[in-house]
Amino acid sequence: MWSWKQMAALVPHAAGDDVDWAACLQAFPQLELARTTPQDPVFHAEGDVWTHTQMVVRELLEDGDYARLAPAERETVFLAALLHDVAKCSTTQVDDHGRISQPGHSRKGALDARLMLWEAGAPVAQREAICRLIAVHQMPFFAFADSRRGLSPEFIVRELSWQVDLHLLVLLARADIRGRICPDVGNVLVNIELLRELALEEGCLRTPRRFASAETAVRYFRGAELHPDYALHEEPGSQVVVMCGLPASGKNTWVAQHHPGLPVVSFDDARAELGLRHGQNEGAAAHLAVDKARALLRAGAPFVWNATHLSRQMRGKSVDLCLAYGARVQLVHLEAAKPVLLERNRNRDTTLSNAALLSMLHRWEVPLPTEAHGLQLLASERP
Structure with missing residues (x-):
């Protein structure tokens, strides 16, 4: 190779x-x-x-x-x-x-x-x-x-x-x-x-077109009829960090290091709470996680939404829910090298096999800057 x-x-x-x-x-x-x-x-x-x-x-x-x-x-x-x-x-x-x-x-x-x-x-x-x-x-x-x-x-x-x-x-x-x-x-x-x-x-041949605010850009790229130079009024709402990345890419570690005090909405935690294996009754786990997210959004509380969110379609559901409550969304995409990823997955307590993990790669769409108020593309280091 x-x-x-x-x-x-x-x-x-x-x-x-x-x-x-x-x-x-x-x-x-x-x-x-x-x-x-x-x-x-x-x-x-x-x-x-x-x-x-x-x-x-x-x-x-x-x-x-x-x-x-x-x-x-x-x-x-x-x-x-x-x-x-x-x-x-x-x-x-x-x-x-x-x-x-x-x-x-x-x-x-x-x-x-x-x-x-x-x-x-x-x-x-x-x-x-x-x-x-x-x-x-x-x-x-x-x-x-x-x-x-x-x-x-x-x-x-x-x-x-x-x-x-x-x-x-x-x-x-x-x-x-x-x-x-x-x-x-x-x-x-x-x-x-x-x-x-x-x-x-x-003014955007070599740089992104400037917008009056991140909120204006997010709404514009979602189809709102407004001019990029028009600054939208923003009501105070939740500050949400939406994690994206393959399993074992280091999302839990990153969240613990960078946002140790924030509540975390996690599909993995929802599965564990319901006693489900990976891939078993995903709808029930998702429903529980979304209910927890809604409660935090209604309260205007900051939190981390920690999930794979591999495809734009899946991310869009989470981001759209947050935006519906007036939240400000920061996407954090985390990844690791293939050998590191597979080694981590082998050594962690999970029902997800390496073969199943690799089968997820065909859905791997890295986020675009137009999807949320902010975006970070990060590579985690070997532990």
């Missing part, structure tokens, strides 16, 4: 530098499947996914803005380009008319890249920067062409600026459309440039 240091060493500094394609395939074995993964010939007349990927990477290196990036930025956008279609092999569908599509490949690709880079020991923040670029790499194509979610270009740009460095996203999108043989390349490049210009107008 390749280490993060070895992966980062693959990254060229400028257009004239060679790409070691054989080493790229060794570092990311899933890319081998790209060689035999077909694409729709209308939008990818160049052929298979690996051919397209190589073309995209070459276009990225030819972009004059690439050489002007800082080393860590080059690593981020290069690896995002290399892995941007890594999940096409597992999402390919052929309809009754022979048309090829890969629905959801961006989102699935972000998850696949996360697992590969996690096992390699990539720094958490940089890994997530890569994965977020992969997850939204096609958004610049459509932000001005059509609104697939019924959202305005302004909303899309503001939201994206909180997830990725838009300058890097523009570089990736330009390379992606140039690195293929398809009609209408010119119009797509215009859409990408329009997104870039709007980001400049909004």
